[in-house]
Amino acid sequence: MGRGDLTNAEWDRLESFLPRLGARGGRWSDHRRVINGVLYRVRTGVQWRDLPERFGPWETVYKRHRRWSADGYLADAAVEGAGRRGRRGPDRLGRLGGLHRGACSSACRRCEEGTARRSSSKGDRPADEPGRSGASETARPAGGGGQIGECLGRSRGGFTTKIHLAADGRCRPLALLLTPGHYGDGPQLRSVLEQVSVPRLGVGRPRTRPNRVLADKAYTSRENRRYLRRRGIAHTIPERLDQRRHRHDRGSRGGRPTGFDREHYKKRNTVERAINRLKGFRAVATRYEKRAYIYLGTVTLATLIIWLRT
Template sequence: MGRGDLTNAEWHRLESFLPRGGARGGRWSDHRRVINGVLYRVRTGVQWRDLPERFGPWETVYKRHRRWSADGTWAMLLSRVQAAEDAEGRIDWDVSVDSTAVRAHQHAAGARKVPSRGSSKGGRAGDKPGRSGAAGTGRPIGGGDQIGECLGRSRGGFTTKIHLAAEGRCRPLALVLTPGHYGDGPQLDRVLEQVSVPRTGVGRPRNRPDHVLADKAYTSRKNRRYLRRRGIRHTIPERLDQQRHRHNRGSDGGRPAGFDSERYKKRNTVERAINRLKGFRAVATRYEKRAYVYLGTVTVATLMIWLRT
């Protein structure tokens, strides 16, 4: 077993959930070896062609990763691990929300346009994801050309932004990709709607945190109304301009938002979760042209954080 490969305990947690049959009824290449190849690439950020020979043909490893990113297999494995953790009471449901910008490598540009319906021109077969968006959902990541691949120009250059919700033990619960120039506040409801941890027995998935913490970028009437409507308690500081505006309106300005400064100190959990994610070099720099493949890469890194924390 090489450094970073699945341990026997980690493999046993995943083995029963993996697909049994290959494409067109054939047999898959050894799942464990291929997954270890994906982990090696996610951890080191090497080009797929430079994978060591012990993982088998690099094309097999890459195609498996692309397929499982498109059909939701990586997201399914993550949700299974989260469900097992929740069943044992090991998830802290004080959830923090934030985002991080990821610099896109020059090789991430130039993806072929996805053809419109009825058109035979455009990308390769198998490039269309069946399930995209946040981990475990069918929501679209974006729309348009470069925006559809979640690439945008920001002060950091050519970037993609990862919006995430992290539970109290610094593990990501949900992921959303947007172009790098998108703001944080408008994505709060999208991120929280992706929080969905299945039950191991009977019952609906848990999708409502006990408490949500976020910084000033998320303070808006729209976000506070959304959280109140869902019955989610929250700690989000007000910006100074909002405080002045409310004060100038007098009694029409309403009451100040409650703020628990001691509880707000726990918001650093999402910063530490981001730090863990960016310890994977293929997450810290985006090399993939397709947004759903990059989301699969981030999901694999998240899966390993859950398995090893």
């Protein structure tokens, strides 16, 4: 077993979510060897052609990763992994108390080498890759959504894709959302939280509502606060100075000050640490894929490994 490969215990938990070998006829390469090849590439960021020979033909590894990204197999495995592993440790998702989720985003620079076409000014192109879920904008850690473009746009960091995510108190991603790099953070809060769905071990509906949401000033809009209050979710979001000044200028019509608990806000670093974990995978920190759904599959696989190894 090479450095970074799946252990026997990790493979036992993952194998049941993958399609059976030979399900489509003919002989398939071993799933475990292929997954280890994809992991090697996600961890190191090498070109597919430079994969070591112990993983088999690089075309097999790449094509299976592309197919599973489109079909959602890795997405389903990540969702189930969150449900099975989320009850262990001090931050138990099965309880109504003690669960905090942070929301944040991070831009990942696009590697512009090669002949990949650049997107339009808004960073969107129609997707045409077939699959069970198509090119997906969202992943909870992983799942289908509507079809969008390639999630590329110009921002201060250059030609980038932005990853919006929610994480639990143990720095594990719970929901993912890809947008072009110039999209704002605040308007994506609702979309991210609606993708959170952690299955329970026993009977009952999946856990979708946290006890409290921690987010920075980018999410401090009135619309976001109304949405959180409507769902009964406590939140700790600091108010921007311009909003505070505007509320004071309006007097009694400006409404009451927003509540802010500094002690709760100290726990918001968990989502930043979750982003740091994801960017420890070089193929996540820098986007090498041309197609958005393949890059989403790469980020989803990194999320799955974080859940398996936490």
